[in-house]
């Protein structure tokens with residue numbers, strides 16, 4: 016027996032929740048709200064204020080298409096085309112990693128370190144993807160000069176569109192790793208959220224990630240989990256200004272190796288925990304000055 020089409024936004028929402036629950040997606044309630052709101056061209060808040068609003072056939076069909084895509088584990092951010100990062104909306108598509116909330120710790124640390132330097136920071140972001148780190152730092156650090164690199168031309172196109180939409184001034188460079196911007200050195204801050212998953216771990220990833228996010232953004236080259244750590248620590252020695260700081264996002268259980276690699280390169284190093292208690296960011300510096308304490312996020 017075929018089910019009658021939903022008549023109101025509220026009925027549509029209830030059906031969407033049931034569907035995503037059956038499909039076993041990560042957060043069926045929230046995802047249903049986001050996708051139904053998107054299909055009705057409403058914000059989530061507007062959706063809740065208009066649950067009695069009648070819906071037309073075209074809107075039901077649009078929602079159905081979006082829900083089927085989510086049922087096939089396509090990330091919600093790719094379906095809606097946007098993701099919030101550090102309070103701003105970034106355009107995303109399948110050429111870029113979906114910005115993650117844990118990466119905001121890297122921004123907090125960069126802000127703290129830039130403030131301590133008491134001069135306008137020159138910043139380099141290696142592997143910029145959507146541009147979320149580079150653009151956020153350009154907007155948060157007054158007077159900063161930000162250069163962002165990616166190997167993917169498709170990712171850079173999205174990053175440039177985000178910079179334009181958010182009125183951020185960032186120099187984007189299509190290049191291979193930190194070496195490609197050595198002519199622009201020195202930098203006070205070298206930041207990166209590099210690919211840090213070993214290709215042999217692919218099968219253990221959630222299907223949303225494994226089947227939809229770009230391999231270039233996820234996996235370390237040639238199966239070496241420390242490829243990017245070594246490369247960034249080596250680059251820090253030549254690209255950083257005296258007293259400058261390297262900040263690198265780390266994968267799960269990577270921090271001990273990260274500290275060892277940084278120290279092998281003659282850098283002072285420490286790791287910072289994220290909200291989940293996971294050592295998430297490596298901070299390293301060439302200067303002998305001791306590294307200061309972990310920053311605490313503003314509660315505002």
Ligand SMILES: C[S@@+](CC[C@H](N)C(=O)[O-])C[C@H]1O[C@@H](n2cnc3c(N)ncnc32)[C@H](O)[C@@H]1O
Pocket residue numbers: 111112113114115118141142143144145146147148164165166167170190191192193208209210211231232233
């Ligand atoms: C984990 S994603 C991070 C994206 C973004 N910075 C973020 O935090 O959401 C890593 C990025 O590094 C880029 N990448 C991979 N290999 C690279 C290379 N050899 N040189 C420059 N960028 C590279 C990928 O295209 C991807 O955009």
